[in-house]
């Protein structure tokens with residue numbers, strides 16, 4: 268049995284839940300879910316997991332969009348997830364750019380630390396799903412279990428190598444949810 272009774276899955280946003288863009292996701296219209304991603308979240312919700320999102324949003328620090336717009340994107344995300352029976356319990360975002368040298372921008376583990384404290388979880392029992400090396404590095408820094416999905420920047424991330432030890436690779440969020448939940452039953 269896991270030492271923690273709290274069941275949480277931590278997800279990156281862009282390239283994991285929704286399609287990523289090198290030009291940033293700057294509006295609700297540009298926020299388009301990846302195939303099967305919302306249903307994957309619903310499966311996890313229905314299996315008793317809480318979902319926390321941790322996302323770098325330096326577009327705010329760069330002035331590409333503002334907080335109202337980010338809130339509107341997340342409202343769309345919450346509504347679309349709810350429409351298929353899922354729930355995202357918390358969204359943590361870093362609005363800073365690299366120059367700000369904050370503690371929350373991944374690969375820094377600040378957001379994951381806040382999630383661990385807020386939900387009182389044991390990182391060792393908690394998967395952290397991302398498509399970029401910095402997602403996996405932030406996870407590994409606190410002892411979360413790093414999971415790489417091959418959507419978004421995932422294929423490039425895998426090809427570049429240097430993944431944290433113990434990283435588990437899945438085709439996409441749907442495959443993660445199926446693998447993760449079937450393992451839980453073993």
Ligand SMILES: [Mg+2]
Pocket residue numbers: 279280281282283287397398399419
């Ligand atoms: Mg990403």
Ligand SMILES: [Zn+2]
Pocket residue numbers: 361362363369370371372
């Ligand atoms: Zn930050």
